[in-house]
Amino acid sequence: MSLSLSVGVAPGPGRRALMPALALLAVAAAVATLVALSTGSVALPLDRTLSHLAQAVGLPGTPLPARDAAVLTTLRLPRVLLAAAVGVTLAVAGASLQAIFRNPLADPGLVGVSSGAACAGSATMILGVSGLGLAATGLSLATLLPAMAFLGALVATLLILGLARSDGRCSATGMLLAGIAVNALGATGIGLCSYLGDDQALRQMTFWMMGGFGAAAWGQIGPALVLMAGATAALMANARRLDLYALGERDAFLLGLDPHRFATRTVLLVALGVGAAVAVSGLIGFVGLVVPHMVRLWLGPVHRRLLPAVALAGATLLILADTAARSIAAPAEVPVGLLLGAVGAPVFLWLLRSRAGRAIL
Amino acid sequence: MLHAEEVSVTAGRARLVEGLSVALRPGRMLAILGPNGAGKSTLLSLLSGERRPTLGRVRLDGRDLHALPPGRLARRRALVTQHPAAGFAFSVDEAMTLATEIVPAGAAERRRLIDESLRAAGAEGLRDRLLPQLSGGERQRVAFARALAQLAAGRRTVEVGGAPYLLLDEPTASLDPAHQHHLLGAARSWVERVGGGCAVVLHDLSLAARYCDDGLLLAGGREAWSGAMADLPVPVLERVFGTRFARLPLPDAGGWVFAATGQGVGG
Known part of the structure; x- marks a missing residue:
């Protein structure tokens, strides 16, 4: 079974214009941010939140009462910022991995990068500094x-690259099989950590992983x-080289790219970004898979167009x-990872059936 | 000059190429001929710098090819591979743009280079198509156009006297007869117009005789014959390919066509 994927075969000749798409996504991200800031157990009306934010940056506006202001700046703002940052990072990392593996099924969660990070993270939590x-x-x-x-993510990525490659390319089968193996290894490590941990550490770890x-x-x-931020900025600056790499390692070299050095560099950056994201937010799957795929169907595979849109869409989705x-279950909180898994897994199955089914399997 | 000197390549225990020397000269077109597995593609990938020889060396204007960074190399030589990859669903236009981006240039300038190259390759109608949706022949024409665009872009910065080199690996394999002539005619006129050097792997000896100045016949990774295409000796051909050939004069245009008769060569 030799699998080579052609990704997002969009109909029609012309591509959608980029600027309107980016504008649309930026508006969506802004609206999502405002909704997220005003929603919660302490409801903050949208207009007063806006007014408070305006005066905070020196524009005319009236501040919120002290309690509401504290909710806004110490609880909601960091939370929304973190969700946005993790969304951007995972989505851009997913898109980059897909170009490196030349395969739209590559996702930090699916191929085990996240699980490597989670395993190393669990060990750190259980053992402590x-x-x-x-x-x-x-x-x-x-x-x-x-x-x-980061170290965990790195080890996992290198394992997958090593296991899945033959003849200089990663087949979908090879990658998914390697992902299963690496995920299993990660799960074993995590299991060992939970076995060793005391009740408090165990509970902390379990919630973190969700x-x-x-x-x-x-x-x-x-x-x-x-x-x-660093990893994502560096990945986004790679957009043109990602395009070259996506043409195939051979063509990339013929057009002036050192493919091995580039792939290594990109994998390191992905591991860095995903490692950091997993460290603060646990396992959040499918963002890196679904977001780039959807945006690719919409805007085409050229990474200079794809990556900014993917970043905005990833941020919006996670916010x-x-x-x-x-x-949905206020005052209780559903772990975001579970929520996205419930939505993302069916989307992944659909993707596997529709595109990959026709093009590769 | 792009010059392979006494190059050998061994992969495992197999010797793909052994003690070959070949020079691509500006303004000349070289046909690389030989049976399947004779080392033709290996030779091209050596000349492109993609593969390192186990022994010997390849030089571009006297400098070791492998000492040049890939970015510099990309301005001086292009290789059209036998099976152009499809991969992600780039449009023809997007793939062409990537090839011109090996050097900085304005959008209008790029546009011009892409238009000219697509036209020269007879692929102007394919611009808005997606690579994975092209037929084999269409893909070959686009790959050829991309190589022309790459070298045209590269020439914008090439130092004086640095001729570009175009390497074609069976570029006509999936083309209909008219497009075969069109593509090789375009390569020929590129050689004459730009003053670059071209090496092309061909199985059709008539096409080689028609468009190429020089020939190199390989057998088992070694040189069986080299010289001017006009002097290609039929007995050597018959020995190397193991079949009889008829060499017939072309009625109008002059020159020769070669036809394999399929009859075995005795002893």
Whole structure:
């Protein structure tokens, strides 16, 4: 079974214009942000939230009462920002991985990158800073967790690249099989961690793994935000080279790209971004799969057009998903990871049946 | 000059190419001939810098090809591979644009390079099609157009005297007879207009005799014959291919056509 995918065969000759699409997505992201900021157990009316934000940046407006202002700036803003950052990171990382694997089924969650990060993250949580023998360094768990998650993501990615490649390309079968193996390894590691952990650590770890932005507080998310921003910016600057790489390793070289160096660099950046995202928000699946795929159907596969749109769409999706997770069972919170899994898994199946079914399997 | 000197390639225990020397000269077109598995594609991938020789070296204007970074190489040589990959659903226009982006240029300039190259390859009608939806022959014409666009873009920055080199691996394999002539005619006129060097792997000896100046006949990774195409000796051909050939004069245009008769060569 030799699988080579052709992705998002959009009908018709012309591509949709980029600027209106980006404008539409930007408006959607802005609306999602405002809705997310005003929704919650303390309802903040939209107009007063806007007015407060305006005066905070020096425009005319009236501040909210102190309690509401505190809810807005210490609870909601970091949470929305984190959801947006994770959405951007996972979506851009997914799109990049798909170009590197030349395969639209590549997703950080599916091929085991996230699970590698989660495994390393769990170990860090269970063992703690001192358990890892790093007490002397004075590092906090918030700093250490992204670093360890990055390492876990990196090891997983390299494993998959090594296992799935033959003749310089990653087939869909090879990649999915390698993903199953790496996911199983990750699950074993996570299982071992839960076996070793005490009740409190276990509970913390379980909720973290389900995925969510409940832990968002300015002090906790700083290091991860910086890592995600850096990795995403570097991936987005790669757009043209991703196009070359997507043409095939051979063509990429003939058109002036060093394909091996580029693939390695991209994989490292993906691992860095996904590791940081997993560290602060746990396992949030399918964003990296579904968002790039949908946007590709809409705007075509050229990454200079794709990546900005993918970033905006990823942010919007996760902001909305988090808002829904906070609202549907209020005052309880549904983990966002579970919510997205419930929506994403059927979409993945549909994708496998419709496109891949015709084009590859 | 693009020059392979005494190159050998071994893969595992197999010797793909052994002790070959070949020079591509500006303004000349070289036919690389030989039976399946004779090492023709391996030779092209050596000349493109894609593959490193196990022994010997390849030089571009005296400099070792592998010392040049891929970005510089891309301005000087293009290779049209035998099975152009489809992959992601880029449109023809998008793939062409990527090829011209090896150097900085304005949008209007790119447009012009792409238009000219598509026209030269007889592929102007395919511009808005998606790569995976093209037929084999259409894909070959687009790959050829892309190579022309790449070299045209590359020439905008090439230092004085640095001729470009166009490497074609069985570019006519999926083309109908009219398009075969069109493509090789376009390659020929590129050679004459730009002063570049071209090497083309062909199975059709008549096409090779018609469009190429020089010939290199390979057998088992070694050189069986090389020289001016006009002097291609039929007995050597028959020995290498293991079948008899008829060499017939073309009634109007002059030159020769070759036809394999299928009769075995005794002893």
